[in-house]
Amino acid sequence: MGTLIALEGLDGAGKRTLVGAVVARLAERGLTVGTLDFPRYGRSVHADLASEALKGAHGDLADSVHAMAVMFALDRSGAVGELSALLAGHDLVILDRYVASNAAYGAARLHQAADGEFVGWVANLEFERLGLPRPDLQLYLDVPVALAAQRARGRESADASRSLDAYERDRGLQERTGEVYRELAVKDWISPWWVLTPDTDPVTLAENLALLSDDTARRDEKEHGTP
Ligand SMILES: Nc1ncnc2c1ncn2[C@@H]1O[C@H](COP(=O)(O)OP(=O)(O)O)[C@@H](O)[C@H]1O
Numbered sequence: 001m002g003t004l005i006a007l008e009g010l011d012g013a014g015k016r017t018l019v020g021a022v023v024a025r026l027a028e029r030g031l032t033v034g035t036l037d038f039p040r041y042g043r044s045v046h047a048d049l050a051s052e053a054l055k056g057a058h059g060d061l062a063d064s065v066h067a068m069a070v071m072f073a074l075d076r077s078g079a080v081g082e083l084s085a086l087l088a089g090h091d092l093v094i095l096d097r098y099v100a101s102n103a104a105y106g107a108a109r110l111h112q113a114a115d116g117e118f119v120g121w122v123a124n125l126e127f128e129r130l131g132l133p134r135p136d137l138q139l140y141l142d143v144p145v146a147l148a149a150q151r152a153r154g155r156e157s158a159d160a161s162r163s164l165d166a167y168e169r170d171r172g173l174q175e176r177t178g179e180v181y182r183e184l185a186v187k188d189w190i191s192p193w194w195v196l197t198p199d200t201d202p203v204t205l206a207e208n209l210a211l212l213s214d215d216t217a218r219r220d221e222k223e224h225g226t227p
C-alpha cells in the first residue's frame with residue numbers, strides 16, 4: 001500500500017512543476033511513484049462542467065459555492081477505483097490538488113475560516129459519504145499571491161488553452177484561499193501538513209518523502225503484516 005500525498009496551493013503556485021521534479025528524484029532513488037491531477041479534465045464530465053462553469057458556461061452554476069464543490073467532489077468520487085489501484089501498485093502516490101482544494105477555495109469564497117461550517121461540510125461529503133482515502137500527508141506550496149498570479153499569467157500567454165478562469169482572475173479570492181490553506185496546515189486538517197516555500201529544493205523534498213514512505217511501509221507491516 002503506497003503513501004498518499006496531496007500537493008496544494010494557489011493557481012500558478014508551481015504545483016505541476018514541483019511534482020514533475022520530485023517524481024524524477026524519487027524515481028532516481030528507486031521508488032515507484034504514481035501521480036494523478038485533480039480536476040481530471042477530459043476524463044470526468046463533472047470536472048469538465050466545473051471548468052466550463054468557471055469560464056462562464058452553464059448559467060448560474062459557478063455562482064453556487066456548494067454546487068461547484070459537489071462537481072469537484074464527484075470528479076474525485078469517480079476516481080476512487082483508480083486511486084486504489086495506484087496505491088496498490090506504487091510506493092508513493094502524489095496528487096496535484098485533492099480534497100483540501102475544495103475546502104480552501106469554498107471557504108474563501110464564503111469568507112469563512114478553516115474552522116467554519118464549510119470545511120467540515122467538505123470533509124463529511126468527501127471522506128465520509130464518498131469514501132475518498134485520507135491523504136497520509138498534505139503539502140502546501142506557500143507562494144505569495146503576486147508571484148502565483150504572475151506565473152499563472154505567464155502560463156496563459158504561453159498556452160492559449162490555459163486562459164485564466166473566474167477564480168484565477170479574483171485576487172481577493174486568491175488571498176483568502178491562501179489564508180485558509182495556511183490555517184488548514186497549522187491545524188493539520190485531516191492529516192499532517194508540511195508547508196513548502198517557493199524556493200523548495202525538489203531533491204531535499206524527495207529525500208523527506210522517501211523517509212516518510214519507509215515509515216509508512218514499516219507501520220503497515222507492523223499493523224497488517226504486509227508492506
Ligand atoms: N520554481 C519556479 N520558478 C520559476 N517559474 C516557475 C517555478 N515553478 C513554476 N514556474 C512557472 O510558473 C507557471 C505555473 O507553474 P505550474 O507548475 O503550472 O503551477 P500550478 O500547477 O500550481 O498552477 C509555469 O509557467 C511554470 O513554468
Ligand SMILES: Cc1cn([C@H]2C[C@H](O)[C@@H](COP(=O)(O)OP(=O)(O)O)O2)c(=O)[nH]c1=O
Nearest residue numbers: 011038039072097098101102105106167168
Ligand atoms: C480540484 C479542485 C479545484 N478547485 C479550483 C481551484 C482552481 O481555481 C480551479 C481549477 O483547478 P486547477 O487545478 O487550477 O485547474 P487548471 O488546470 O484549469 O488551472 O478549481 C476547487 O475549488 N476545488 C477542487 O476540488
